[in-house]
Amino acid sequence: MKKLFSIIIIGLVVIQGIFAITADEIIKKIEESENLSAIAEGRFEITDNLGTRVTTFKSYEAKNGDMMLEFTNPEERGQKILRLKNEIYLYFPDAVEVIHLQGDALKDRIVGSDFSYEDLRGGESLLDKYTATLDGEEVVDGEQCYKILLVEKKGAKDIIYPKQVIWVDKNLFAYRKGEFYSYSNRESSYTIVKNMAVLEIRQIKGKNIPFHIVMKDTMKTNSSTVFQLKDMKIDINIDPAIFSLEELTW
């Protein structure tokens, strides 16, 4: 009897070891579902002490990460962003001018939101820059989530947040929540600067897409950026000519 009990215990441990998922695998699963061609319409709502400013856009994204984004609100209407692997082109219609961004310019914020051009830049995995560790499971908004710690790899370049903590829905493999840290006075300790909550995830053609994200700056009161998609079509054929200078300047 004692022997049988030991075998069962050992068996359970082995089975758990076989089926335990790693942090790297979770990140890869999320990024797999993000790898899609899509046409989307949405809005940024930037709120500060004086009120809320809204920026609307239409975007086209190819599977390889290339993206064309056009602003549609009256203030920025006609301005476009063409994002490629390591570069970004901006188009300003009044000056009929194309501006080519590389290097540090990619860290600039998009129309004052909490998202940078670099956040838009595709083709890179979080695992290229961060070491991921599974830190247990927690319930977020009633959903069971994996809690993952991401700490920058030694020598990684162009890192905005040296540490991130993300909560990933265990069933949907989609972000539910995130915390973004910068270094405090000493390089070994961190201070939280931004937190993110995913308020709505929609399933389209079997993929789980965050439709409503709120990003808050913890250093400021009444400051937030809301990213909300109005419509999204995925896994459709997009003409590669969309991601060209000709389309940018059209």
Place this chain on the structure above:
Amino acid sequence: MVRKDLLFFFLMLLLISVPFAGAEMMTTVTISDYLILSRLVDDSYDPDDDNNMLGITNLLKTRLDIISTGNKNVKAQFQLDSIVVNHIDLLMEEYAGSLVLVDNNLMFNIPRAYVKVRFPGFRITLGKTRVSWGEGFMFNAGDVIFEGMSLDVDISQSVLRDETDILASTYIPLGRFSYIETVLMPFPGFREVMPGALVPEMQSISDVSAGGIIAGKVYGITCQAGYLYKGSPQSHRPFLAAHGHLLVDWYLAASCDIPCEDPDEEAVKEGFICSGGVYSMIGLEGDAGLNLRLETGLYPFGEWEEAEALPVKPYGIYIFPEIVYTPESNMSFQLRSLVSPVDLSGLLIAGMSWNMYQGFTIGFMATAMFGDENDSFGWDRDSDMAFVFTMEYIFGE
């Protein structure tokens, strides 16, 4: 010829038709008000009278912008500016040739009115618009069409060079990042047939400007090579431009203005110009950022020694440094200058702008010139010192 009653009828027709056509177009209205307190050194002001030394100008500019949206292969834009100002002469030089003066304080301008059509393999643009050749923010020797080296530019604006003209252009994509663009500019200007009424001035075929550009990317560097035959005055204008990144973004351009008649060596030398610049964005703590730009305009065969009187030829070098600090995403402080190192004179602008509410921006700016009477910039010019308060509101559907 533009007559006041026709213009009024046209405007009314436009305003009435806009709401009914909303589904096929986007409409934006921008109202900008500039309150300018400036030191005036003008003949009409008595310098001995202290009350007359400071002038207040209020300029109200309303821009109606209509863009078609109904057809993905045809695009059209119509822009109409109305300008109300108490010192009308301030604008006459800037908008010469394109303004319609309605009365002593009201003017209209149509900066853009064009149709673009996309055919398989190429596209055509006809109307009043702009083509952007070369590289550079303040100095662009490659802009052989709109004179991208001119010092006669309002450096307080967010976009320094957005001149337009009546043209016909063809754009032929050769790949994702390479293309050929041709341009034909049939109307070099307008003439006033009666006060407030302008007509395009018809020219002979030799006065028509025409040219082309080929652009592409070589080892990550964006390169352009082009040529313009300038109809008035008649000259050949070849140019080269490049843009790349090495620690910072950099850009270079060079062009030559070669007269068609008797192009002697001296004339060719005088027409040779270069420009270059570097640009860097530095992220600071939080959302703050610092943008640094340094540009130079070079006239290698210009005057390199300070002249007794302002020289006929430009000085050899001009410099444009700019620092923009953005403590918040919707606020910026900027310091810009246009410096002539040869005669040690310049123009300095310090300002801030704050996008307070959706579409609403306020700004404040102080400008000052420094230099002597015979310098490129001097403390004896009209508006050599000015304070400007601006409010702008953009709305539309």
